Amino acid sequence: MDGLKxxxxxxxxxxxxxxxxLINIINEAGALPxxxxxxxxxxGAEKISGETINAHCQERGGKYxxxxxxxxxxxxxxxxxxxxxxxxxxxxxxxxxxxxxxxxLLDDIDAIAKMDRLCDDLGLDTIExxxxxAVAMEGGLLPWGTGPA
Numbered sequence: 001m002d003g004l005k006x007x008x009x010x011x012x013x014x015x016x017x018x019x020x021x022l023i024n025i026i027n028e029a030g031a032l033p034x035x036x037x038x039x040x041x042x043x044g045a046e047k048i049s050g051e052t053i054n055a056h057c058q059e060r061g062g063k064y065x066x067x068x069x070x071x072x073x074x075x076x077x078x079x080x081x082x083x084x085x086x087x088x089x090x091x092x093x094x095x096x097x098x099x100x101x102x103x104x105l106l107d108d109i110d111a112i113a114k115m116d117r118l119c120d121d122l123g124l125d126t127i128e129x130x131x132x133x134a135v136a137m138e139g140g141l142l143p144w145g146t147g148p149a
Contacts (some may be wrong), residue, residue, distance in 0.1 A: 014074050014075075015019075015064070015122045016054060016065065017054050018092070019076055020049060021094075022132060023049040023098065024049045027040075032098060032102050035100060035134070035144070036131075042102035042106075042107075044102070048112060050094075052119060053097075060080075060081040063078060079088065080092045082110065089116045092112070096126040097112055099126055099131060105145035106145050107145070
């Protein structure tokens with residue numbers, strides 16, 4: 001536990017920016033799942049990054065450095081509010097953001113957060129849904145990069 005509380009990644013980076021801090025890092029490395037895993041870089045990565053989520057949490061009265069469960073010492077979760085400051089979702093994480101975002105060419109973090117909330121309410125896995133949407137986009141059933149669709 002001491003190692004987690006003193007390491008810069010687990011004591012500062014993850015609590016401040018959540019697991020979505022990886023969006024920009026992995027995008028720069030060319031390995032961010034993008035356009036149904038056909039590409040590794042997403043031009044809209046900054047708009048869906050942990051840094052953007054953190055800024056929105058601060059501006060909208062959300063919360064970062066949130067504990068996902070009792071006993072967690074990293075506190076990398078968040079409470080994400082909409083533009084009006086109302087609760088939208090919790091735990092907007094890296095996997096959800098790449099699956100519903102970059103993988104579908106969607107750079108609207110609010111649309112991703114709304115889909116995360118819907119998946120939570122319906123008991124659906126966000127990775128599986130993001131991949132399902134990307135396959136539908138690949139097949140021409142949905143347009144790429146549109147949250148409302």
